[in-house]
Amino acid sequence: xxxxxxxxxxxxxxxxxxxxxxxxxxxxxxxxxxxxxxxxxxxxxxxxxxxxxxxxxxxxxxxxxxxxxxxxxxxxxxxxxxxxxxxxxxxxxxxxxxxxxxxxxxxxxxxxxxxxxxxxxxxxxxxxxxxxxxxxxxxxxxxxxxxxxxxxxxxxxxxxxxxxxxxxxxxxxxxxxxxxxxxxxxxxxxxxxxxxxxxxxxxxxxxxxxxxxxxxxxxxxxxxxxxxxxxxxxxxxxxxxxxxxxxxxxxxxxxxxxxxxxxxxxxxxxx
Amino acid sequence: xxxxxxxxxxxxxxxxxxxxxxxxxxxxxxxxxxxxxxxxxxxxxxxxxxxxxxxxxxxxxxxxxxxxxxxxxxxxxxxxxxxxxxxxxx
Numbered sequence: 001x002x003x004x005x006x007x008x009x010x011x012x013x014x015x016x017x018x019x020x021x022x023x024x025x026x027x028x029x030x031x032x033x034x035x036x037x038x039x040x041x042x043x044x045x046x047x048x049x050x051x052x053x054x055x056x057x058x059x060x061x062x063x064x065x066x067x068x069x070x071x072x073x074x075x076x077x078x079x080x081x082x083x084x085x086x087x088x089x090x091x092x093x094x095x096x097x098x099x100x101x102x103x104x105x106x107x108x109x110x111x112x113x114x115x116x117x118x119x120x121x122x123x124x125x126x127x128x129x130x131x132x133x134x135x136x137x138x139x140x141x142x143x144x145x146x147x148x149x150x151x152x153x154x155x156x157x158x159x160x161x162x163x164x165x166x167x168x169x170x171x172x173x174x175x176x177x178x179x180x181x182x183x184x185x186x187x188x189x190x191x192x193x194x195x196x197x198x199x200x201x202x203x204x205x206x207x208x209x210x211x212x213x214x215x216x217x218x219x220x221x222x223x224x225x226x227x228x229x230x231x232x233x234x235x236x237x238x239x240x241x242x243x244x245x246x247x248x249x250x251x252x253x254x255x256x257x258x259x260x261x262x263x264x265x266x267x268x269x270x271x
Numbered sequence: 272x273x274x275x276x277x278x279x280x281x282x283x284x285x286x287x288x289x290x291x292x293x294x295x296x297x298x299x300x301x302x303x304x305x306x307x308x309x310x311x312x313x314x315x316x317x318x319x320x321x322x323x324x325x326x327x328x329x330x331x332x333x334x335x336x337x338x339x340x341x342x343x344x345x346x347x348x349x350x351x352x353x354x355x356x357x358x359x360x361x
Contacts, residue, residue, distance in 0.1 A: 152296060193286060195290060199286065
């Protein structure tokens with residue numbers, strides 16, 4: 001398989017997995033890659049909203065797995081980027097709608113269609129959906145907030161990635177783990193109210209691939225159905241661009257991790 | 272403590288507390304990761320038996336499963352208190 005499978009996972013809910021999946025997939029498409037982003041959260045479809053294609057969902061992931069639609073019918077082409085496609089989650093309540101064989105077949109077919117990257121947006125938790133989202137992955141982006149329960153959960157997820165994936169089972173070499181710290185607030189870190197980048201790296205024993213500052217632009221972007229990476233003026237958008245570049249192998253220094261002193265114009269006009 | 276003391280008190284560096292708590296729990300959870308599900312139960316039952324003879328806490332019992340090529344080693348250590356007071360075994 002030449003397509004690279006990237007799972008975006010976290011264990012804990014509400015930390016920014018879907019926001020990250022949308023921005024990561026869009027960023028890879030901007031870099032010229034052919035990308036599919038799949039919502040694995042069966043029953044709770046959300047990625048379509050964040051990508052802004054919710055009204056164009058006809059067939060979903062489960063339809064494809066069950067042979068009720070072809071992959072081509074179910075892939076929703078992004079309005080902004082030619083090489084970006086979304087595969088929506090089903091809204092069925094049947095949690096067993098996805099099977100390992102079914103997921104494998106879809107990933108193989110995407111590979112045959114010439115996709116460079118498949119981004120798997122994992123549901124929260126460590127149940128079947130989360131397991132299936134990570135099972136075939138080559139890379140994992142573990143999204144973590146600087147908060148105790150999120151850090152603890154991400155350590156469990158790192159453990160599962162190292163043991164419960166196809167790569168681990170076959171001994172194909174470890175999955176590449178990328179830790180992404182989101183909702184970071186440098187001002188609160190500075191006064192000792194929030195775990196720092198270094199704290200989180202030390203606790204989990206892995207370096208971050210990116211730090212996304214807490215930003216009102218993230219909510220604004222999801223309100224509008226535009227992945228925040230496309231908001232080039234926002235710190236969060238720029239931090240996602242940096243993160244995608246690093247995942248593609250580029251070296252970039254961390255930004256927005258120190259308290260910013262706002263200049264006069266920023267104060268007046270925002271920024 | 273005076274009524275106005277809270278005005279003088281500096282905010283606690285809660286991030287330090289968070290880090291320390293996480294350091295401990297993460298290390299503990301890693302040590303039992305991938306181990307059989309019965310280990311916590313085994314630990315509790317062992318504690319009951321040991322308590323018949325010495326006073327020890329749950330924390331004093333450390334269970335580790337080490338994997339070597341082809342076999343697993345169940346490693347058990349019990350930290351006895353300084354002045355272990357033996358009970359009558361009755």
